[in-house]
Amino acid sequence: xxxxxxxxxxxxxxxxxxxxxxxxxxxxxxxxxxxxxxxxxxxxxxxxxxxxxxxxxxxxxxxxxxxxxxxxxxxxxxxxxxxxxxxxxxxxxxxxxxxxxxxxxxxxxxxxxxxxxxxxxxxxxxxxxxxxxxxxxxxxxxxxxxxxxxxxxxxxxxxxxxxxxxxxxxxxxxxxxxxxxxxxxxxxxxxxxxxxxxxxxxxxxxxxxxxxxxxxxxxxxxxxxxxxxxxxxxxxxxxxxxxxxxxxxxxxxxxxxxxxxxxxxxxxxxxxxxxxxxxxxxxxxxxxxxxxxxxxxxxxxxxxxxxxxxxxxxxxxxxxxxxxxxxxxxxxxxxxxxxxxxxxxxxxxxxxxxxxxxxxxxxxxxxxxxxxxxxxxxxxxxxxxxxxxxxxxxxxxxxxxxxxxxx
Amino acid sequence: xxxxxxxxxxxxxxxxxxxxxxxxxxxxxxxxxxxxxxxxxxxxxxxxxxxxxxxxxxxxxxxxxxxxxxxxxxxxxxxxxxxxxxxxxxxxxxxxxxxxxxxxxxxxxxxxxxxxxxxxxxxxxxxxxxxxxxxxxxxxxxxxxxxxxxxxxxxxxxxxxxxxxx
Numbered sequence: 001x002x003x004x005x006x007x008x009x010x011x012x013x014x015x016x017x018x019x020x021x022x023x024x025x026x027x028x029x030x031x032x033x034x035x036x037x038x039x040x041x042x043x044x045x046x047x048x049x050x051x052x053x054x055x056x057x058x059x060x061x062x063x064x065x066x067x068x069x070x071x072x073x074x075x076x077x078x079x080x081x082x083x084x085x086x087x088x089x090x091x092x093x094x095x096x097x098x099x100x101x102x103x104x105x106x107x108x109x110x111x112x113x114x115x116x117x118x119x120x121x122x123x124x125x126x127x128x129x130x131x132x133x134x135x136x137x138x139x140x141x142x143x144x145x146x147x148x149x150x151x152x153x154x155x156x157x158x159x160x161x162x163x164x165x166x167x168x169x170x171x172x173x174x175x176x177x178x179x180x181x182x183x184x185x186x187x188x189x190x191x192x193x194x195x196x197x198x199x200x201x202x203x204x205x206x207x208x209x210x211x212x213x214x215x216x217x218x219x220x221x222x223x224x225x226x227x228x229x230x231x232x233x234x235x236x237x238x239x240x241x242x243x244x245x246x247x248x249x250x251x252x253x254x255x256x257x258x259x260x261x262x263x264x265x266x267x268x269x270x271x272x273x274x275x276x277x278x279x280x281x282x283x284x285x286x287x288x289x290x291x292x293x294x295x296x297x298x299x300x301x302x303x304x305x306x307x308x309x310x311x312x313x314x315x316x317x318x319x320x321x322x323x324x325x326x327x328x329x330x331x332x333x334x335x336x337x338x339x340x341x342x343x344x345x346x347x348x349x350x351x352x353x354x355x356x357x358x359x360x361x362x363x364x365x366x367x368x369x370x371x372x373x374x375x376x377x378x379x380x381x382x383x384x385x386x387x388x389x390x391x392x393x394x395x396x397x398x399x400x401x402x403x404x405x406x407x
Numbered sequence: 408x409x410x411x412x413x414x415x416x417x418x419x420x421x422x423x424x425x426x427x428x429x430x431x432x433x434x435x436x437x438x439x440x441x442x443x444x445x446x447x448x449x450x451x452x453x454x455x456x457x458x459x460x461x462x463x464x465x466x467x468x469x470x471x472x473x474x475x476x477x478x479x480x481x482x483x484x485x486x487x488x489x490x491x492x493x494x495x496x497x498x499x500x501x502x503x504x505x506x507x508x509x510x511x512x513x514x515x516x517x518x519x520x521x522x523x524x525x526x527x528x529x530x531x532x533x534x535x536x537x538x539x540x541x542x543x544x545x546x547x548x549x550x551x552x553x554x555x556x557x558x559x560x561x562x563x564x565x566x567x568x569x570x571x572x573x
Binding site for chain 1: 411413415416428431433435437439440441443444447453456457460461464468479481511514516517535536557561564567568
């Protein structure tokens with residue numbers, strides 16, 4: 001696939017209307033080609049912006065009166081329901097239904113996006129059999145340019161482009177050690193480790209990706225330094241990472257799991273008991289184990305106990321008492337009593353934490369959490385108690401999206 | 408579509424089909440926001456959006472017996488609305504200006520959408536905002552096949568990127 005094809009294909013990439021092979025080809029291409037990666041980022045940013053578009057606009061109140069007048073002139077006979085509600089009940093019910101319609105609108109938009117898979121046929125027509133002459137000419141012109149470019153620069157250029165070591169180091173305070181020796185070099189090479197001391201702090205620049213701020217008494221080793229594949233091993237201390245990459249370009253390796261960066265600003269800190277605190281300020285971060293990945297969203301935090309067990313994520317602004325209860329769940333024996341406490345302390349903003357916790361608890365305890373979450377955010381259309389009890393992934397996702405939107 | 412109408416919506420639809428005006432007006436009130444939003448984004452004028460919304464609901468009153476619960480009422484209604492709005496837009500001159508008095512005029516994304524050409528705006532809103540497929544959009548247009556819809560959409564996205572991303 002060449003760049004021009006990818007540029008068109010990227011639109012379908014986002015619409016999820018590509019087959020797996022084409023999707024993989026584009027994915028592979030944008031990891032290697034900085035130009036197409038930029039295009040990808042722009043489109044991604046556009047769609048992210050659209051998510052914030054106002055869901056609906058309040059219509060002028062006179063419309064309903066005008067429709068009423070219009071209907072009156074069209075119909076001679078008025079028929080009404082046998083059971084007549086009081087005006088207050090009617091208005092309450094209408095307002096409730098309006099809210100449901102808003103929720104439905106959001107759900108419908110999400111579902112419709114998934115339905116785009118039906119467009120595959122349309123995609124292949126325009127993609128491989130470009131009837132548009134102008135588009136074909138542009139493609140040919142680009143192909144010609146691309147061949148000249150390839151001959152001149154060659155495959156080595158891409159490899160050179162991808163290799164981004166050494167990383168630059170900028171000391172903020174004090175001195176630091178490289179491979180155990182005090183160093184004044186401002187470069188970090190592959191397979192080297194860097195360590196800050198009691199009174200030192202520094203910033204490492206990860207080319208085309210972002211920065212790592214190392215607090216005092218922190219140790220990091222650089223394992224891989226290529227665009228699209230930057231990996232460090234984090235041994236101790238505290239790091240603040242700020243990246244602007246949208247693809248998983250940056251990874252922090254631990255013994256039992258990896259932290260995958262999806263374009264985020266976050267802090268990773270070892271506590272006194274060798275547990276890891278992860279706090280995501282912006283974007284989201286994945287905690288990837290052998291067969292699963294947990295996503296931690298912005299303004300959420302979690303603890304990775306003994307570098308193995310990932311706690312239920314909680315909001316960073318949640319009350320301390322609530323956070324302690326959530327963290328104590330993993331080691332608690334009387335879970336029913338604990339869940340009652342958690343439910344009592346939870347605020348509506350903590351509903352997603354409860355929903356995550358619901359996936360971990362027994363079927364009996366699930367009832368408690370289902371009720372607590374429902375009190376804050378009733379299950380939307382398409383989500384049932386039975387479905388949640390059997391942890392139906394689609395229903396959990398639907399409810400999650402419904403709550404997230406309202407929070 | 409996995410969504411179902413709520414019992415109350417079904418109740419209002421059944422009564423509306425028997426000619427109960429008040430029930431139909433309740434149904435209008437519940438569903439109007441979504442229709443009006445679509446009308447406003449496509450016509451860019453509060454006056455035109457109100458006019459088209461009124462026409463849509465007046466027409467639906469006469470055709471509500473055609474509604475069957477194979478799809479949710481809101482989806483059926485939106486499809487009716489899209490067809491009516493496209494007819495309305497075809498009947499108007501091609502120059503549209505965003506209502507400067509409207510609060511959304513100051514929203515960068517809304518303004519960028521409003522600045523698209525008429526057909527680009529329709530395709531962009533229907534596909535990227537409302538979630539219609541290329542195939543569904545080409546059916547709304549009569550004179551556009553799927554390839555043309557895709558080309559228009561790609562062009563519209565490029566303009567949107569220039570306006571709000573770059």
